[in-house]
Amino acid sequence: MPGSPLTVPLAGSLDDPARARDLQKMKRLATGLFGVAAVVFLICVLLGEETGAWVGYVRATAEASMVGALADWFAVTALFRHPMRLPIPHTAIIPRKKDQIGASLGTFVQENFLTPAVVEQRIAHVDVPGRLGALLAAPGRAERLAGDAGAALGAVADLIADDDVQPAVAAFVDRKLRETPSAPALARVIELAIDGDRHQEVLSAGLMGLSRFLSENRVVFRARLGDASPAWVPDWVDDRVFDRVFDLLQRFLAEVGEDPRHELRRSYDQRLRAYVHALRTDPATAARVEHFKEEVLDHPAVRHWSGSLWGTVKASVVTAAADPDSELRARLVALIRRAAKFLEEDPTVRELVQRQSQRIAGYVVDRFAGDVAELVGSTVARWDTEETSRRIELQVGRDLQWIRVNGTVVGGLAGLVIYTVAQLLS
Numbered sequence: 001m002p003g004s005p006l007t008v009p010l011a012g013s014l015d016d017p018a019r020a021r022d023l024q025k026m027k028r029l030a031t032g033l034f035g036v037a038a039v040v041f042l043i044c045v046l047l048g049e050e051t052g053a054w055v056g057y058v059r060a061t062a063e064a065s066m067v068g069a070l071a072d073w074f075a076v077t078a079l080f081r082h083p084m085r086l087p088i089p090h091t092a093i094i095p096r097k098k099d100q101i102g103a104s105l106g107t108f109v110q111e112n113f114l115t116p117a118v119v120e121q122r123i124a125h126v127d128v129p130g131r132l133g134a135l136l137a138a139p140g141r142a143e144r145l146a147g148d149a150g151a152a153l154g155a156v157a158d159l160i161a162d163d164d165v166q167p168a169v170a171a172f173v174d175r176k177l178r179e180t181p182s183a184p185a186l187a188r189v190i191e192l193a194i195d196g197d198r199h200q201e202v203l204s205a206g207l208m209g210l211s212r213f214l215s216e217n218r219v220v221f222r223a224r225l226g227d228a229s230p231a232w233v234p235d236w237v238d239d240r241v242f243d244r245v246f247d248l249l250q251r252f253l254a255e256v257g258e259d260p261r262h263e264l265r266r267s268y269d270q271r272l273r274a275y276v277h278a279l280r281t282d283p284a285t286a287a288r289v290e291h292f293k294e295e296v297l298d299h300p301a302v303r304h305w306s307g308s309l310w311g312t313v314k315a316s317v318v319t320a321a322a323d324p325d326s327e328l329r330a331r332l333v334a335l336i337r338r339a340a341k342f343l344e345e346d347p348t349v350r351e352l353v354q355r356q357s358q359r360i361a362g363y364v365v366d367r368f369a370g371d372v373a374e375l376v377g378s379t380v381a382r383w384d385t386e387e388t389s390r391r392i393e394l395q396v397g398r399d400l401q402w403i404r405v406n407g408t409v410v411g412g413l414a415g416l417v418i419y420t421v422a423q424l425l426s
Contacts, residue, residue: 129344199269
């Protein structure tokens with residue numbers, strides 16, 4: 001029928017052969033008791049009351065047992081199907097009311113189990129941080145979780161289209177660099193260097209590098225002096241002049257490098273501090289820095305670097321995540337182990353996790369309880385009607401057959417009592 005919901009077979013292992021055998025055994029027992037009562041009743045009818053007064057008592061008992069057995073058979077059968085395939089009203093209750101039962105079951109679960117109060121109370125009696133900590137601290141668990149995280153990261157990276165992301169990343173980096181004022185940042189960097197006396201270390205390293213560079217290129221500088229010197233000046237004069245100047249320059253560089261209180265260092269320190277002040281207060285100085293930054297950002301090499309930034313970062317992260325011996329994986333493993341230790345030992349962290357887990361559980365239940373109830377109802381509605389009825393009967397039918405057995409026994413006793421009272425009153 002168009003528009004009717006699609007029915008699907010039930011999944012799972014509810015169709016247990018052992019249950020089916022037990023159900024059939026109980027059905028045979030209940031039916032057998034009915035058969036015994038029927039045989040006894042028939043014998044009593046054939047014997048007649050002339051045989052003795054006791055026949056009436058036995059006949060009444062057997063007759064009431066048959067009535068009780070038939071009534072309870074009808075009641076039990078009516079739950080799952082039409083008795084004797086007759087369309088008697090108010091029978092085959094489960095097949096006919098399957099959708100309503102599913103909706104009611106979903107509502108029952110929502111109102112009695114999936115409530116913030118119930119879930120939060122349950123969570124309050126569970127050591128959530130302790131269990132999480134024990135889970136994370138299990139041998140090899142941190143390594144496995146780190147490996148799973150690396151695999152997930154690789155899968156997510158494969159789903160991302162580089163041609164779409166790369167221009168966006170490049171544009172984002174370029175925009176942020178252009179929007180960020182360079183002068184204050186540069187001033188702060190220089191200030192940090194000055195406060196730690198790193199600027200003097202930089203100067204010393206620069207002086208040593210310059211001295212080394214001059215020594216390594218002494219022949220080149222001597223040749224340049226010879227080319228610039230007039231032809232009439234003898235070479236030995238050029239050698240004397242060059243050696244004298246070169247040695248003076250090297251001694252000066254060594255002197256500045258060895259003397260932490262040298263005048264050049266003091267002047268260098270004052271000029272650097274003055275430049276920091278200018279970066280913070282002089283618009284012209286700040287503008288020159290910004291102009292230099294713009295020139296650097298517009299350089300083709302820098303633009304190429306920003307354009308390839310996403311691919312480079314992505315490749316590096318994915319490779320590190322997939323390598324069990326990488327620094328990234330090692331740090332992730334260490335982070336998981338520290339988290340496990342905090343969850344097991346730190347009272348502040350434990351209290352925070354416990355409280356937040358209750359809040360999160362309450363929020364999730366409050367937000368999705370209706371969806372769960374709807375899922376239960378819609379799932380039951382999609383089940384095949386006959387299959388559903390059969391499965392439910394298989395689960396509870398054995399106990400229901402005891403109703404038939406009890407009905408046979410209780411009916412017989414009730415019939416015996418009624419007949420006895422009637423005999424006493426007659």
